[in-house]
Amino acid sequence: MKCVLVVDDDPGMLRILSTGLRAFDYVVVTAPDAGTALDMAARRSPEAVLLDLGLPDLDGVEVLRSLRAWSDVPIIVVSGRTSISAHIEALDAGADDFVNKPFAIDELVARLRAVLRRPTGTQPDNQVKIGVHTVDLGAYTISRTDRKPCEPVHLTRTEWRLLSMLLRNPDHLVPSRALLAEIWGPEHTDKTNYLRVYMASLRRKLEPAPSAPRHLITSPGIGYRFQP
Incomplete structure (x- = not known):
């Protein structure tokens, strides 16, 4: 089973996402803030990350940039920020997809399956x-x-x-x-x-x-x- 790291400072949202993903046979690990998220990403090497942008210790866009500095893990932003500029900023920072809250869990899981099917990483010059x-x-x-x-x-x-x-x-x-x-x-x-x-x-x-x-x-x- 694939492991998904869910990052959100809302305990209720963490429960919703954890329950929903486990129903589709994903292993779920959670983080309520940026520091924990970056530590968990290094320790657990998840196959995908669901990331909220409004974190208490660091903006989610900065978490994206930090992850992209060393990892090509698929990242889906799950956020209440609905503006086009927020979408563009997250995608430019390295997000693979952007899902607005509120969302349908079936659609979110479909998007998760889609990013997991994509080849990850680029081959540098040897x-x-x-x-x-x-x-x-x-x-x-x-x-x-x-x-x-x-x-x-x-x-x-x-x-x-x-x-x-x-x-x-x-x-x-x-x-x-x-x-x-x-x-x-x-x-x-x-x-x-x-x-x-x-x-x-x-x-x-x-x-x-x-x-x-x-x-x-x-x-x-x-x-x-x-x-x-």
């Missing part, structure tokens, strides 16, 4: 440049292009997984908890020291000045991003 290095994500090879013959760089399996997540989201902040959940599992999302150790290793291998990185950037307390 080859990515990091300074003088060329990274081939398909062949799992790295070479220095400023030397002849090209000199290979060797990464561990964990270093490859970490680097790949960053390279597949250029110029986007990837939250630490998302990296930890994907690589080490949801029970390790508080082990930020793991990331510090492996990022330091990647910088030693790939950055011209590891102490002043230009491509593998830290956002303290939040996450990391690849800057081409």
Whole structure:
């Protein structure tokens, strides 16, 4: 059964959506605010997200942008904001669909089935440049292009997984908890020291000045991003 994350600050709406979705054999996890939603998305890796925009701690559009920085999970906005501008803003931020409240549960589930049928993600170019290095994500090879013959760089399996997540989201902040959940599992999302150790290793291998990185950037307390 597919897992759906439902994000809404209204307990009554959470109950309605949870009951309705479970009747159609979905597994449902819920979040009443943005912080919990982002944490649950990293821990549970749901197959889809139903997202309200009027959250108490952060506007839902910002949650959309944060999720899209590291995830291609299908997202349906379920909101009482009915203006065209609200629809456009949410869709531009990365929503796959927009359903206004009040709604018919049958229609919502039909829209959910539709977004789940769509292929997710885009395939980036296999080859990515990091300074003088060329990274081939398909062949799992790295070479220095400023030397002849090209000199290979060797990464561990964990270093490859970490680097790949960053390279597949250029110029986007990837939250630490998302990296930890994907690589080490949801029970390790508080082990930020793991990331510090492996990022330091990647910088030693790939950055011209590891102490002043230009491509593998830290956002303290939040996450990391690849800057081409």
